[in-house]
Amino acid sequence: MNDKENGAIPCEQDDGCVISELPDTETLYDLAELFKVFGDSTRIRILAALMGKEMCVYHLSQELEMGQSAISHQLRVLRSSGLVKATRNGKEMVYSLDDDHVKTIFAQGLEHIEHKKN
Amino acid sequence: MNDKENGAIPCEQDDGCVISELPDTETLYDLAELFKVFGDSTRIRILAALMGKEMCVYHLSQELEMGQSAISHQLRVLRSSGLVKATRNGKEMVYSLDDDHVKTIFAQGLEHIEHKKN
DNA sequence: ACAACATATGAGTATATGTTCATATGTTCA
DNA sequence: TGAACATATGAACATATACTCATATGTTGT
Numbered sequence: 113m114n115d116k117e118n119g120a121i122p123c124e125q126d127d128g129c130v131i132s133e134l135p136d137t138e139t140l141y142d143l144a145e146l147f148k149v150f151g152d153s154t155r156i157r158i159l160a161a162l163m164g165k166e167m168c169v170y171h172l173s174q175e176l177e178m179g180q181s182a183i184s185h186q187l188r189v190l191r192s193s194g195l196v197k198a199t200r201n202g203k204e205m206v207y208s209l210d211d212d213h214v215k216t217i218f219a220q221g222l223e224h225i226e227h228k229k230n
Numbered sequence: 231m232n233d234k235e236n237g238a239i240p241c242e243q244d245d246g247c248v249i250s251e252l253p254d255t256e257t258l259y260d261l262a263e264l265f266k267v268f269g270d271s272t273r274i275r276i277l278a279a280l281m282g283k284e285m286c287v288y289h290l291s292q293e294l295e296m297g298q299s300a301i302s303h304q305l306r307v308l309r310s311s312g313l314v315k316a317t318r319n320g321k322e323m324v325y326s327l328d329d330d331h332v333k334t335i336f337a338q339g340l341e342h343i344e345h346k347k348n
Numbered sequence: 349a350c351a352a353c354a355t356a357t358g359a360g361t362a363t364a365t366g367t368t369c370a371t372a373t374g375t376t377c378a
Numbered sequence: 379t380g381a382a383c384a385t386a387t388g389a390a391c392a393t394a395t396a397c398t399c400a401t402a403t404g405t406t407g408t
Contacts, residue, residue: 151268169355223331
């Protein structure tokens with residue numbers, strides 16, 4: 113029972129398998145890194161707020177009832193992950209979603225939650 | 231500039247919007263909690279391993295080259311999130327994915343990463 | 349250039365979290 | 379029942395991380 117089958121891991125599911133090939137370890141680390149960004153309530157709330165409209169830092173900190181600095185710090189994380197982009201409008205920095213996948217990932221997460229409630 | 235528009239936040243996107251209605255704050259906390267589970271490399275690797283086949287704890291710890299205890303601890307997290315289920319087979323506990331959303335969320339994350347590489 | 353405003357950033361701190369070690373629980377077979 | 383195996387669990391420790399405070403950077407209008 114000590115056979116070590118490392119290396120390529122074939123996906124054995126034929127139908128309904130969304131992933132044709134299982135990702136290598138390095139990619140999995142990147143994936144974890146990405147989901148870690150989604151895994152914070154402040155950042156999730158920022159993303160949700162930006163889902164409806166683009167917003168500046170000040171309005172975000174108002175809507176989430178948090179300090180400007182905290183929001184700014186988290187926006188930096190979101191930005192460096194490519195989930196959010198910023199454009200300057202005078203003194204303001206206007207943030208908006210930078211990837212349609214954000215919405216899809218969001219939706220799937222919600223479906224999971226709803227699914228588990230029943 | 232001190233108007234506080236709390237409460238329901240309508241989604242203003244008409245087309246291509248996967249989320250018909252923006253979730254309330256409580257749901258957003260649940261969402262963050264869910265993604266937090268995905269946001270760890272060990273757990274992601276476990277999920278990836280289970281994507282091809284169901285596996286027992288021992289084999290998982292071999293494939294990930296980690297201690298049995300660490301794997302077991304993380305399996306508990308995955309289990310309590312409803313991402314993974316376990317059935318007993320003799321002395322072994324056999325783990326498998328408990329939700330198709332896992333694959334979809336995975337796939338979306340991968341697409342985001344691929345998209346950002348270009 | 350200066351004042352007022354908006355955002356970004358670094359240091360410090362408190363908390364959360366993942367791994368290890370030791371041990372408990374549970375199962376099989378003789 | 380007892381030994382061997384497989385997994386689960388609790389405590390302890392080290393690391394990661396989110397917020398706050400103070401301050402720097404950047405922009406606009408006078």
